[in-house]
Amino acid sequence: MTLCKETEPIKIAERVNDEFQVLAPKLDLDTPWFGYISFKNKNENFEFRIGVHADKNEKIIDWHHPIAKYYYQKLEIGEEIELEPPYRNIQGAVTAYASAEGYSGYLKSLVWNDFKGTAKIIRLDDGTFVDIHENQNNDNTKVTFSKPQQEGLSDLISLLTPEQYELITQKTSEPLIIQGRAGSGKTSVALHRVAWLLRDENEIQEHHKKTKVLVVMFNKALQCFVSQSLKSLNLEDKIEINTFHTWAKLALESVFKGQLIPLSYFDLKELFDKAQFNDNKKLGLIKSHAGISQLMEAFVKAKAKKVWELIENKIKEYDIDGIRHQFKRSTTAYVQDIIEFRKDIKYRIAQEKDEYEINRLSQIEIVLQNIYEKSILYKEELFELLNHWEWLMKCIPNLTEENAKSVGLRQKIIQTKDKASSAKVGKYIEFDDYALLLRLVQLKRGGLPYGILGEEIFKFDHLVIDEAQDFGAMQLLVLLESVTSRTGVTIVGDINQKIAPEKDFVGWDEIAKLLNIDNAKITRLEVGHRSTLPIMWLADSVIGSKPILQGRYGIYPKIKSVQSSKQLKEEMIDFIIKRVEQCPNAHICIVFRNKNIIKNYLNDLKYLLRHKKIEVREGERDTFSFRKGVTITNIHQIKGLEFDSIIVGDASENHWPNDLDSCRLMYVAITRAQENFLALHEGRATPLFSCLNDPYFWKPVERFLSQKDFKPVQIIQEEWDEALSVIDLEL
Ligand SMILES: Nc1ncnc2c1ncn2[C@@H]1O[C@H](COP(=O)(O)OP(=O)(O)OP(=O)(O)O)[C@@H](O)[C@H]1O
Incomplete structure (x- = not known):
């Protein structure tokens, strides 16, 4: 059905409505297509309908198609377009473009733009169409039509602004950091970007075992809200979406296999009250300071050096062929190196026939096994780290000796609760320890463990952090270390919506630094789309x-x-x-x-x-x-x-x-x-x-x-210069 030959917007809407009723049952969608663009040259008219899913028979291209870009760019009517190869034969001047929204197979609204201007047509409950663009007023009760029930982020593939489209389609060779006004579409852009990347096979390969995209936010209700929108983006079961709290808890549980018990705010209060310890919030904050990460890195490096010396010492009499020298010795990820070393020794034992050789290799394996077991006492190491007040003072600027000592004391109260007399620490931890423990595991393993034996390392291909302003430096770092490449991240947030005041937001420039890209582009979205x-x-x-x-x-x-x-x-x-x-x-x-x-x-x-x-x-x-x-x-x-x-x-x-x-x-x-x-x-x-x-x-x-169409008046520089240029001075 050709739309561009019709000149009356209401008639166009009626035709689209007919089209939707035929196509929707077949394509199983409320809105079989949402975008339309037509252009024309001397010889030909071209018409494209853009949908979530392509349908060749119905001449619908999907929103990833290169031609869809022209729909999103909101070109001027009459503007010439010439497509890039392989579509070079398609070129002409834009004659119309439109966005359509359907509901249960009926057209619900259509915004139609052609040389006559813009028409915004909606279908009223009685099935008739009206152009509300002409009759806009401040009273949203005059035009009554049923607003559909919204139970998640509304679908806005059809409504993306050129700026949002550009961000979504940005390649992963650069990280994307978006800050912006409330309701400017930050969360939506991040999710659409994931949908875009998952469609593009060159960017993210779908993994058959575990999803390769992680979306993290702070608020549980928001996670539930956003989760309800995944179906329309075709992202259901393709991404992991979680709060930081749940994600970190699950990740730690797989490391500690039930040996961790998080303490609630009330448990902590009771503990501190009992010990007559003044739970100064500021002390808790020290744990999320980026300085602790530097301290931890230095601590793990020193341990790695010591552990390799010990291994050398213990196995040298069995290591007659110098196997130990063939193995990688990372500056920090020594636990992973030991795992690889031990795996290789096990393999050699399995291949070996000679009894003497088997015994010799087995001795090496026992040493490695013993050292490995001692090297994964992460809780004990965290305790050790936080109880070294001199170290803390070196890494955290302006930390007083008294406060540095109190950090250790505080940790002692938490970690020694109900501990067995033979053990250094018990099972309890507080929320801020999640990030610290995960960071320690990451440093020592080179990532987070994965697989039945926990011997492999897993990293996500892409990471989205929503509400970044509410994350502490340590939490951000742990997340950024969970992704294969630091360019594979989308970080969005708004400092004005920071509602976790107890956490110091590291700032956007600092995030860019954490990404190791000091000059990373930070985009700001200005227009709020949610609220009037x-x-x-x-x-x-x-x-x-x-x-x-x-x-x-x-x-x-x-x-x-x-x-x-x-x-x-x-x-x-x-x-x-x-x-x-x-x-x-x-x-x-x-x-x-x-x-x-x-x-x-x-x-x-x-x-x-x-x-x-x-x-x-x-x-x-x-x-x-x-x-x-x-x-x-x-x-x-x-x-x-x-x-x-x-x-x-x-x-x-x-x-x-x-x-x-x-x-x-x-x-x-x-x-x-x-x-x-x-x-x-x-x-x-x-x-x-x-x-x-x-x-x-x-x-x-x-x-x-009171203006007819609410476009802000823009004054371009030349106009400004011209208006203010003074040629004659009447003196
Ligand atoms: N280009 C657009 N046209 C129309 N609606 C839009 C557009 N972009 C976003 N929206 C709508 O605006 C609302 C806010 O979007 P979203 O939640 O993604 O914004 P946000 O910037 O993450 O908001 P906040 O910071 O308040 O959490 C959603 O209903 C979304 O569908």
Whole structure:
């Protein structure tokens, strides 16, 4: 079916709708294709439809195809394109391009661009099509259509901006570091990049035993949210996606085979209280300092030297043919070297017939086995390392002797809990020890062990770190060492959303240094796509960031004062009922900074909304549900997530004073909202919203939104120079 010959956008949408109904059942997709581009030269018209999957018979190319690049580049109508080989015979001027979104085989929306301009057509619930581009206004309730239920990151293959497309398709010869505004698509770009790389056989070979791509984040609920989007990206079962905590725990369990017991925050508190030890948070922080890594490296190097001297000494009388000299002696990975050495000796024994030779080699094997067993006492070595206060002071700048000694004492309390009298340490560790132990294993083995016997080393081909701002230096280092090449990494984050204040973020330049590429390109994504422009404007003002006038129109965020908690609940109910009437699939999140009051609201709201068939539930870690309805949760659960609407239920000064942590947490809360943001407060309002007292605060947004198409006005340098050039001076 040719679309480019039709000139009426509504008719085009109807034709696409017919096409979708025929193709969708066959291609088994909501949206059989999502992108369209046509171009024309003197002799020919070319038309391409772009989909997630190619279908030759239906003339659909997939989004990896080189021609799809022109769709993503959002060329100007009339712009000439000439394809690179082998498609050189395809060339002409762009006549139209469009993006389409379907739902259950029907066209849901179509953005059509041709020489007449842009049309944005949507299908209403009654099956008719309207062009909403012409009728845009600030009220998102005027055009009613069913927003589909969203249970994971929405699929945006069709919507990628040219900048996002370029990042996704960047080769792995360079690491990708992206920082950017909330909702600018960082997580989405990282996942699409993995999907892109997994399609390209030259980049990542799929491994038949273990997945070769690791995606790590900090927040459990975000991991669940993102996991729900993997199917549409064709990434299900192809990647490992985990929180750092779970990934590190699993990795350590395979090393220690059940000999580790992590201590919770409460266990630690009890331990320190009992020992009358002041658990100074700062002391815990020392463990995630990059200096410890240098110390560890020096420590392992020294051990390696000693161990090889010992091996030399012990086996020289049996090693008449100098086998020991044939083996690799890495500066740090001596445990792996011993494993290889022992494997070879075992092989020689198996081949040998001569009894004397077998005995001789067996003696060597016994020595190696004994030394190997003593070399994998990682917990004991960590204990030794942290109890050397002089070493700690050398590697961590400005560390006082008192604090250095306290680090050791603290470690003693943890690691000697319930230990057997014959052992140096017990089974207990704290969360920060995960990274330290893994790093120690990596140094001594050259990577993390893998395979039934644990003798092989496994590395990922590609690593994605999401929410990088919440990782400590040691955790980042462990992750970066788990990937084959440091260029095979995608790291994304936003310092304004740092909600783990106890960890010092190493900074973007430092990450580039850790990657050993000091000049690595750090890309910044500026446009927030999740929230409307008014919501982003407020969020940027809360963190004092320079706002940008770009984005979707929408209604203004509200802050309301209430007199009692009864009235607060009434306001919530009123908001929820109205919003669900407008948008039945909306997922509304009520968020509190104070975790302890959630249960109280949960029960009351369940009761008050019982007749409206609106589900109310608590959101917590991996039990977080992303279905329509109401989720009540605390601020630390929602980073990276998105909701139709956000209500902050305790927006008073008590809970949200004007400090850095509050600013960042409030920024996270505001930017989770796609359409609506409401803050309610009993008592004095948080000073974070004082910008709203400025009568001019919304003026720039109002002016911008009143423009017909919301493109920011760009002034190019020449225009600027020309406008300001002074030719005659009237003196
Ligand atoms: N080019 C785009 N067009 C339309 N929507 C987009 C685009 N890019 C991203 N989005 C949408 O914006 C939302 C935010 O995307 P994503 O979660 O990837 O951003 P983020 O930068 O990781 O956000 P945050 O920092 O807040 O976690 C998602 O719903 C995503 O589908």
